[in-house]
Amino acid sequence: MAQDTGEAPSQSAPAEQAVATDVVVTGRRGTAVSNVDPLAEIDAQAIAATGASTVAELMRTIRGVTQSASGGEPIFLFNGQRVSSGQEIFSLPPEAIDKIEVLSEPAALKYGYPPTRRLVNVISKRRFEQTEVRGMIGGTTRGNSARGTGNVGLTRLRDNARLTLGVELRHTDPVRQSQRDIVPNPDIVFDAIGNITGRDGAEIDPALSAAAGGMVTVAPVPEAVGARTLAGFAADANRPRPFDLGPYRWLAPRNDAVKGELVLADRIGDLSGSLNLSAEQSRDRNVSGPATAILVVPGSNPASPFAGPVLLNRYLTEVDPLRLHQTTTTLHAGVAVRGALAAWRWDATIALDQKRVSGATQLGVDLAPAAAAIAGGVDPFAPLDPALLSERQTDRARLRTRNGGIKTVASSMPFDVPAGGVNMTLTAEAERSSAISATRGANPSALSLGRTRIEGGFAIDLPIASKREDVLPALGELSVNGAATVRTVGGFGGLNDRSYGMSWAPFPGLQMLAQIKHSEAAPNFEMLSSPIVRITNVPAFDYRNGRTELITVIQGGNPDLLAERRQVRSLTMTLKPFAKRELRLSATYDATAIRNQTGTVYAFTPQIEPILPDLFVRDGAGRLVSQTFQPINFYREDQRALNLTISANGPLGRPPPPPATGAPPAAERVFFYVGAGPSIKFSDRLQLMPGAPTLDLLRGDTVTGGGSPRLSSYAYGGISHRGTGGTFDFWYGGANRVRNADRAANLRFAAIFKLNMGVFVGLDRLLPKQDWARKLQLKIDISNVTDARQSVRDGNGRVPNRFQRDYLDPVGRTISLTLRKLF
Incomplete structure (x- = not known):
């Protein structure tokens, strides 16, 4: 039976004192050590009000307050301590959580992280036991694309001991194009029977142009065999027949996945620690449409009415459509150990991760046998013998990445100043990453990379004024902080981070934070090492002429990426106007300057084409044939934005009077939670290369394919x-x-x-x-x-x-x- 078996505090001590006695190293049980007031506190009642079945659902619900102003995901703590990975948190059921604290970015310094991401501190119940079985079924309301999950979980909390076990199965049906309202593309010249074109968009045949009364560059093959004469082709000259790909193409893949996880935690002597193990395999299957074929029909072919060779553009619907599949397997092991030495709290986390990705992409059909048969007299306008189309061109790609790292964080208040204790944090970290990727097919490739990272850091938080300590009390609570990290990264040399900031609470309920952060970071390892993969029959919008073309997309990593350099200046004000009500308002202004940012261009507009000519291919007629979506370094980007948040939760109505002795407890009150977060972008300017024109992403320029709104919420x-x-x-x-x-x-x-x-x-x-x-x-x-x-x-x-x-x-x-x- 699910139960919270926490013991009540002694009658002889106030509740605050009883909680304070449950001390591991510092402070009250579970509360994050910080002189920065939380941006939000979400108690067990508010958590229950969300109706969340999992912590993942809960975090999605409150994502607005946990996401940093720059959009970064939060750092998770468990009972005020670092964890080996966020999975230690996500494996818990929501009922096991007593409270969630959300702290602003500067608080991250005390846990060995840069002050760019918020802290989410999950405080668990002292004692708790629960087994759960959960099943979900659902689907889209159009097209009957079903999905479902099944979960079994076990959770036990005993003071410092913790056990969670979980198994999950997931399935998602594909979304077929035939289930959606997709109008055939009139700009595509492929058809199941075929459309005739001339070479490089030239005239098909002067005799056909004469029959049509004007130059003809495209003409559909008449459906009736007897109509395949010059007059028959001229009847619909320059009007290619569109084709409905619905029965042959999926818009979203089928997915099947299984996941298992285990978390163990306990105290041994003066040390506490946790072990986290997880394994997951996910399989995607997709159908990209029938293979396309551009076949040369010589004038000597008996079925052709043309004097010279012409091009027949066909979908090969007489054989199965092209398919893609990919399997991703991830393994994770994490260990966290915590303790104290003299006046220093310390913890060490070790993480080992492996990811394997393997897949096959069918690019097309070997047309050599069909071309030879047509040259020998086979009717090109009739369905071809499937035996001529049996050999498929397939790219097979694989990637294996391994990552192992250890990070040690030690913090203390080694001395006091008049306004309070000085908090210092030291960090040391080492990591080794390796990747092997390869592609077999028409364009084989192979890559093997290894990278070592070693770094050390120092952070300090120095109180300047304190009303509590009667030091410059007119200023309220004022502190300054600074941090520096130096690292060496294989292939990138020495990199460093540095930050400095201020936290000021002039009176209770109002807090102001100012921060300047300079950072240098090597690119994500998978962006360097992912194998090159080609996908055919991808509809893409051509920003040069407004047409939609079927193109080949080339995806993969880029081993030549440079390190990114970023400066963020931010000012945050948080207001809690009522001491006894959980209502908070926050505003953050960010000014960000990024150099050598790693990004991918998805839209080749007329402004971008001259800058990146190697990332796309056009044919002789100027039609888009292929695009390369590989990460590159954007030379410079400057952004200005204001992010607002408001959150509130609590019971509705007046509290009932305490029940009389022996009377039943008062009825539970209705509980609510609410939050909002509008965001306003003032400017976003991007320069892709030195000397290139500056793109104004808020005034109609784009690299993603869509516009960038000034306002979102x-x-x-x-x-x-x-x-x-x-x-x-x-x-x-x-x-x-x-x-x-x-x-x-x-x-x-x-x-x-x-x-x-x-x-x-x-x-x-x-x-x-x-x-x-x-x-x-x-x-x-x-x-x-x-x-x-x-x-x-x-x-x-x-x-x-x-x-x-x-x-x-x-x-x-x-x-x-x-x-x-x-x-």
């Missing part, structure tokens, strides 16, 4: 009473555009609003006399309630083929039902 909230309630969250992106001189490529993106809602019911409350309903929760979630998807129109008021709503978001609205049983 999220909000979330929920209400619950006795295990039953409802939740909502939404995301809003403002209108924006991509500017282009060609009206067909001058795009306007409408504002978009996506709303998610959920309802959860404790069935034991509805059926109190049914034993099977005890601790059984039913939850219904609707994602994207209004089935909102991005709306895009060009300068002519038309929807470009590649920007059809179902292309941009093939999943759309989904509904899921979750049953969760606790024992």
Whole structure:
């Protein structure tokens, strides 16, 4: 049976004193050591009000307050201590959590991290035991793409001892193009029967042009065999026949995954530690459409009415479509050990990770046998013998990365100044990474990389004024902080980070933080080492002429990347206007300057094409043939933004009077939580190469393929009473555009609003006399309630083929039902 068996404090001591006696090294149990007030505190009632079945769901719900102003994910602590990985937190059930503290970026210094990410401190219940079985089924509301998960978990908490076990199975059906409203692309000349074109867009045949009354560069093959004459081809001259790829293509892959995890933690003597093991395998399967073929039909072929050779553009629907599959296996082992030496708290974390990715991509069909047969007289306009198309061109790629590292953090208050204790943190870290990748196929490649990183760091937090200590009390609470890290990274030499900042609370309820951070970082290892993979039949928008083309996409890593250099200046103000109410408002202004940022260009606009000519290919007629999506270094980017957050939670209504002696306890009150976070971008300017024009990403320039809105926002909230309630969250992106001189490529993106809602019911409350309903929760979630998807129109008021709503978001609205049983 799920239970919280925490012991009540002694009658002879106040609650605060009882909590304070549960000390490992410093402070109250679980509370993060920091002179910075939390941005938000979420207690067990607020957690229950979210209706979350997992910590992952819970973190998605409160993501707005945990995400840093720059968009970075938070750093997780458990009971005020570092963990070997976030998985130690995510393996817990929400019922095991007593409170969550969210602390601002400067607090990260005390735990050996740079002051650029927020801290999420998860405080667990002292004693807790629970077994859960959870199952979810759901799917899209259009097209019947089903999905489901199954989970079994065990959690035991005994003071400092902890055990969590979990197994998860996941399945997601593919989304087939035939299940969505996709209009065939009129710019694509491939068809199941075929469209005839001349070489490099030239005239097909002067005799055909004469029959059509004008020059003909494309003509569909007549469906009727008897109509395949010059007159028959001339009937629809210059009007290629479009083809519906729906039955032959998937918009989202099928996925099957299995995951297992184990967390063990306990205290041995003066040391405490934890072990985290996990393994996961995920398999994706996809169908990219029928193979394309450009076949030369000589004038001597009996079925051809043309005097000379012409090109036949066909989809080879007489054989199976092209397929892709990929399997990813990840293994993780993490160890954390903690202790104290003299006045220093220390901990060491060790992490070992391995990732294997293997896959095969069918690029096309070997056309040599078919070409020879057509040259020998076989009718090219009739379905070809599948035996001529049996040999497939396939790229097989594999990647294996291994990473092992150890990090030690020691912190203390070695001496005092008049305003209080000086907090110092020392860090030492070593890491070794290796990668082996290879591609076998038409364009084989192989790469083997190894990298060692060694670094050391120092951070200090110095109090200047303190009302509590009666030192310059008129200033309230004022401290300054600084940090420096030096590292050597194989292949990149010496890199360093440095930061300095100030924390000021002039009076209770108001806190101001100022921070300047300089950082240098080597690129992500997978960005250096990923194998080169080619994917055919990918629809891509050509920003030169506003057409959608089927192209070959080349993806992979780039071993020539440089280290990134970044400077962030930020000012944050947090206000808690009511001491006894959990209401917080926060505003952060960020000014960011980035040099040699690692990024990928997905949109080759007329401004970008001259800068990066090696990343795309056009044919003789100027049509886009292929694009290379590999990470490169962006020379310079400067951003200015304001991020606002508001969060509140607590019971509704007045508290009931205390019950009389012997009377039943008062009824539980309705509980709520709510939060919002609008973000305003003032400027975002990007220069891809030295001397290249500066792109204004807020005024219509793009590297991603879409515009960048100035205004965006999220909000979330929920209400619950006795295990039953409802939740909502939404995301809003403002209108924006991509500017282009060609009206067909001058795009306007409408504002978009996506709303998610959920309802959860404790069935034991509805059926109190049914034993099977005890601790059984039913939850219904609707994602994207209004089935909102991005709306895009060009300068002519038309929807470009590649920007059809179902292309941009093939999943759309989904509904899921979750049953969760606790024992």
